[in-house]
Amino acid sequence: MSESRFEPVISAEACKGCLICVNVCGKKGGGVLEESDERTPMGGVLPTVDGECIGCRWCERVCPDFAISIEEAEAC
Ligand code: SF4
Ligand code: SF4
Numbered sequence: 102m103s104e105s106r107f108e109p110v111i112s113a114e115a116c117k118g119c120l121i122c123v124n125v126c127g128k129k130g131g132g133v134l135e136e137s138d139e140r141t142p143m144g145g146v147l148p149t150v151d152g153e154c155i156g157c158r159w160c161e162r163v164c165p166d167f168a169i170s171i172e173e174a175e176a177c
């Protein structure tokens with residue numbers, strides 16, 4: 102049986118670096134979003150992914166700028 106895999110995709114152009122997504126992922130999601138060393142064009146902290154996203158989509162729901170989306174693909 103194949104499983105779905107979820108990949109968080111973050112738009113560096115749209116993200117302001119507020120880290121709301123990192124917070125909600127840690128509290129209600131899989132805890133896979135983290136602060137990176139990169140800065141957004143607006144001077145915030147760009148999130149990064151470390152670990153396996155569970156596809157709960159809380160980050161999508163809370164991002165004020167629609168800067169993060171979860172892509173789904175069938176894994177072999
Ligand atoms: S909630 Fe949205 S704008 Fe804020 S850091 Fe996450 S992706 Fe960027
Ligand atoms: S979908 Fe859930 S587990 Fe995946 S990055 Fe977003 S909040 Fe975290």
